[in-house]
Amino acid sequence: MLVAQDLSPADMLQFKRSVFAGFVTAVGGKTSHTAIVARSMDIPAVVGARAASQLIRQDDWIIIDGNAGIVLVDPSPIILEEYRFRQRQDVLERERLARLRHTPR
Numbered sequence: 287m288l289v290a291q292d293l294s295p296a297d298m299l300q301f302k303r304s305v306f307a308g309f310v311t312a313v314g315g316k317t318s319h320t321a322i323v324a325r326s327m328d329i330p331a332v333v334g335a336r337a338a339s340q341l342i343r344q345d346d347w348i349i350i351d352g353n354a355g356i357v358l359v360d361p362s363p364i365i366l367e368e369y370r371f372r373q374r375q376d377v378l379e380r381e382r383l384a385r386l387r388h389t390p391r
Contacts (some may be wrong), residue, residue, distance in 0.1 A: 287307050287308050287309065287310070288306070288309040289309070289339055289342050290309065290339075291312045292314065293309060293320050295319050295320055295323040298320065298323055298324060298329065306329070307330070307350075308329055308330035308350040309329070309350070310333075310342070311332075311333045311334070311335065311338075312334070312335060312338055313334060315333060315334050316355070318333055320333060324352070329352075330350040330351070331352050332350055332351070332352060332355055332356065338357060341359060346359050347360055348360075349366070349369050
């Protein structure tokens with residue numbers, strides 16, 4: 287996870303080649319180029335979280351919920367399990383949609 291002031295779409299392309307799970311930026315909005323590219327690359331992202339760099343520390347556990355636009359810092363075990371479940375459901379849904387892509391119309 288990366289917490290930064292800002293990221294450009296070009297920065298994200300560099301990170302995609304590495305182990306990169308998601309990011310939070312202080313600036314930006316839902317319609318910014320960075321947010322749009324992140325969604326197209328299935329990278330969890332929250333942009334415009336102005337206080338993120340002050341609230342998130344180096345070793346904090348964080349959950350980036352790009353769908354809801356929220357960042358959870360040091361979530362409880364119950365919240366972690368809920369998001370693990372959501373993550374598994376998202377993977378299953380993407381797999382189901384990928385199979386549909388190749389079916390005749």
